[in-house]
Amino acid sequence: MWQLYQFPLCPFSRKVRLLLSEKGIAYELWRENPWEGRDEFFAMNPAGRTPALHDPERGKTLSDSRAICEFFEETVEKNPLISGTADQRAEIRRLIALFDESFYGDVTGPLLYERMKKRLILRQSPDSRILREAMRLAHDHLYYIDYLIDNRPWLAGSTMTLADLTAAAQISVADYLGGIDWSNHDQARGWYAVIKSRPSFRPMLSERMEVIQPPRHYAEVDG
Amino acid sequence: MWQLYQFPLCPFSRKVRLLLSEKGIAYELWRENPWEGRDEFFAMNPAGRTPALHDPERGKTLSDSRAICEFFEETVEKNPLISGTADQRAEIRRLIALFDESFYGDVTGPLLYERMKKRLILRQSPDSRILREAMRLAHDHLYYIDYLIDNRPWLAGSTMTLADLTAAAQISVADYLGGIDWSNHDQARGWYAVIKSRPSFRPMLSERMEVIQPPRHYAEVDG
Structure with a gap:
């Protein structure tokens, strides 16, 4: 296995x-x-x-x-996640890069460094200026998701793709680390609630990283 | 077009x-x-x-x-560059990520920041400590290329793939910025000389970024 x-x-x-x-x-x-x-x-x-x-x-x-x-x-043929025409596949891969690189660089990476690495490894306090900036940039990314979901049911179009899983994976870590403020992001919150309720997602929501606790709404499926 | x-x-x-x-x-x-x-x-x-x-x-x-x-x-069918079995394609994509992420993060990114962005935009002097560290890490990456080329004619196997083009693209920028010391890297230098001599590569070698000049060996095809 x-x-x-x-x-x-x-x-x-x-x-x-x-x-x-x-x-x-x-x-x-x-x-x-x-x-x-x-x-x-x-x-x-x-x-x-x-x-x-x-x-x-x-x-x-x-x-x-x-x-x-x-x-x-x-x-593996089951449940294609980079599917459609070449144009659609390019759009899926563009969004994967956007979340794996830009969202990670702006939000998840700094949060992991300040809230996990400093605590677990470096034994330092987080820099509140960097945390604030990561949370500010998270809003910009959530606005972009709001915009996409205003026009499409899923991030890359009419079906769930690896772009949705990539974005949800990044957001879930940022959410665990207290970096996501969901107010004023109804479309993004609705999209994320659907992904959170999938059987593939549920096991991750119950896992904990030692020492670090997530905010209360983190594991709530309607949260 | x-x-x-x-x-x-x-x-x-x-x-x-x-x-x-x-x-x-x-x-x-x-x-x-x-x-x-x-x-x-x-x-x-x-x-x-x-x-x-x-x-x-x-x-x-x-x-x-x-x-x-x-x-x-x-x-576009001509000249497949992510080719072969699923295993071989995974190896090509692993190496693409290694150079686009690790080499860029260790070497090209810091060199561009210190030698281009600081000069052109921030009007600051480069930090020699950061430059030395980028050049030290470049050696580690070149040793890995030496190791790969000891065992295979191209980075991902028996044919030229996007892994070679990705690595050469990163290395060429680092080389332009004076970050590559080719001594003791005969295998990597031989592999890079072959790529440099391709018609696809030549036009790039003659272009210059304003203000910043490359070292003399940069554009020499046998360099």
């Missing part, structure tokens, strides 16, 4: 978990703290980042969340 | 240019300084990043370098 090396608040691992579940692919969760720089993990993924997927029976290893998702999209 | 919005030292635009040329797709170069935050450019790409591709006749716009490359790989 596939072993997924990840930690609970890794947004890229969450994306892969959602895709695996939606496609009905069985996997085990293996805990990896990439900041510990374990040699065995670098042997699996020279980039030293989570997620990595390893199948010991077949001696196969995959890494990089987008490469992993494309692999299963190509090899 | 496609209009490519880019600036000369954008490594992601260079990757797209190499792919377009290798596939024989005609395009015009349009200069875009993403740091100026032009409204018309944000309308084309809400992420505000280069490259973006626009076809005014067909009213079509593409953005994000990986989404663009996947689009042309799907729609």
Whole structure:
């Protein structure tokens, strides 16, 4: 069976978990703290980042969340998540990059550094100026989701795609870390509530990262 | 015809240019300084990043370098660059991510900030400590290329793929900015010399970014 090396608040691992579940692919969760720089993990993924997927029976290893998702999209027919015409697939991939790069760089990355890495590893206090800026930028991204959902039922069009799973994975980590203020984002909140209620999403909402607690609304499916 | 919005030292635009040329797709170069935050450019790409591709006749716009490359790989048969089995395609995409994310984050990004952005925009001097660290990390990446090329003719296997173009695009920008010390990297240097000599690569080597000059070996094909 596939072993997924990840930690609970890794947004890229969450994306892969959602895709695996939606496609009905069985996997085990293996805990990896990439900041510990374990040699065995670098042997699996020279980039030293989570997620990595390893199948010991077949001696196969995959890494990089987008490469992993494309692999299963190509090899498992069930529930296509990068589907449609070439134009539609380009739109899905554009949005995946927007959330994996811009949202992560603006919001999830700084929140993880200030609220998780500083607490767990560096034993420092978070910088409130950086937290405020991340929360301000989160609003800009939520406004963009509001705009998309005003025009389409899902982020990339008429069906749920990997763009929705990618955005929800990033947002869920930011939400866990208290970085999301949902007021005035009715469209984004409605879209997120639908994703949150999917069977693929529920197990993640009940998991906790040591020491760090999420706000009360985090795991509420109608929250 | 496609209009490519880019600036000369954008490594992601260079990757797209190499792919377009290798596939024989005609395009015009349009200069875009993403740091100026032009409204018309944000309308084309809400992420505000280069490259973006626009076809005014067909009213079509593409953005994000990986989404663009996947689009042309799907729609243009000539010279497949993400080819082979699903496993091989996963390996190509893993390496693309390694260079677009890790190499960029470790090397190209800091060099662009210190040597281009500080000079052109912020009117500050570069931080020599950050430059030294970027050059140290560049060696680690070149050692990894040496290791790959010891075992395979190209980075991802027996044929040239988008992994090679991605790595060469990042390295060429770092090399322009004086961040690459090629000594003790014979395999990587040999591999890069082959890519440099391709017709798709030559036009880029003769372009210059205003104010900033590359080192002498930069444009030498046997350099």
